[in-house]
Amino acid sequence: MTPHRRRRRALPGLPLALSITATGALLFIIVPLATILVTAARLSRGRFAAVALNARALAAYRLSLVTALSATALAAPLGLLLAWVITRYRFPGRRLVDALIDLPVALPTAVLGLALGAAYTTTGWLGAPLANLGLHVAFTPFGITLALTALGLPLVVRALTPILTTRPFDTEEASAVLGATRWQTFTRVTLPTITPALLTGAALTFARGIGEYGSVVFIAGNMPFRTEVAPLLIMTRIEEFDDGAATAIATTLLAVSLALLFVIARLERHAAVRAGLRPRTTQ
């Protein structure tokens, strides 16, 4: 890093670029989040606990957490599967799959939710056969997980494709030439190399899932204690003009998601060091 530093100073424009960036970050990131924290801090401890830690709120956090984690657990292997097939194989339709993989993220969340809701109700294309098997998707936590998995898939695929197309090829060849089976090569050589990228995709999926509203409300059923996610409860409190309760719930949800994202970031760094992608010394 250091030898480059002096050369980089020759570039002009740092003061202007930095003031744009810092002003933007201050106005649109720091001030909004500080507003939440300041408003929450003004609530008395008793009131905070009464509105943010009551049984209905706890049920909502649990549902958001469980569905976001399940969706992450589903989207990570399925995303790896899609990324693997797109980057490593040639088959008819590959270009179409590759081009449309971002569709769930490009679609408005409400449209995604409406479409999945329509497809998976007990009278829908996919819901009717599943209902005959006794599996109800729409208006259950399973439906929420389904919507969040669809949203997470492109995030995992996008995180993985760069490293799958470049990095492990030569080491995979070496491993195969040295007599490892295909499965040994995958678990001992490929997987450790792509684990950091996989964790990045998982973290994005989780972060998106735990706060998701638009795609969830049209498939969830929104019953308090059963299918009411935390963002929906925040929305309900705002509509009741109870800004204090909304802020308390929002703060708790933020704390939970940031704590889990921090853990994932640590895992990611650990995996990157183990795979030799990052030096041990940084931080």
Add this chain to the structure above:
Amino acid sequence: MMSTTRTTARRRPTDDAPVIRAALIALAIATFALLIAAPAAIVLVGAFRLGIAHFAHAIADPSALAAARLTLVVLAYAIPVNVVFGIGAAWSIARFDFPGRPALLAALDLPLAVSPVISGLVFVLLFGARAPLGAWLIAHHTPIVFATPGIVLATVFVTFPFVARELIPAFASLEISVDEAALVSGATGWQLLIRVTLPSVRAALISGVALATARAAGEFGAVAIVSGNIAGRTNTLPLHIASLYNAGDTTGAFAVASLLVAVALITLAIPTRWASDR
């Protein structure tokens, strides 16, 4: 970019067994069909279920047109803000070392970890009728919440880091010697940016703008909170779709939604076309 190395008939040691290969492809296509292609197909089929006249009626409805106009207004503000900030962030973060750089980089990821509903709540807390600043603004006839400015602000917050996140790695991968050559030949900083740097990161810029556009046009949770759902005035397209659906007009909702599906398909087509030209 075309890989012609795999045309040899013999299996290489790093190739998967044909059975595994076929199974993985089948599983991947099933996943793609059920979770990614199905929603868009359902919307497009549902839109025309009651015939083209019903479709045209839902699209040409005055409140649909008003919603489309508001969505365009939101994009007209949100996208330029995103681009200017993204270029500023990439220029400073990718090419300079300065105190607070790691903190700034981390702050850029925060909006992605915040629920859209919380983003909307922020602007109610700052500018709502129950906040001092909001009450003052309403008294002076410039309401923010339940009006266009609130919708724009919430959308800018939600999409804020999109272009920056695409541009930072692209800027970082450029050769500094090219910049230095331009500067030594007498280019100013602006000429360097416009003639050299931006053309070389064209694909990343377009992809960032496409992502930001899709998200800004489709944002629902944050906008639902600050909009107040006044039909014909503060409904964006996604809000209009939701109110049609909630009123029982599923076909109308899918008709208007099909417009946004079309926009999504176009935004996905543009960056890949552009990037593959290189």
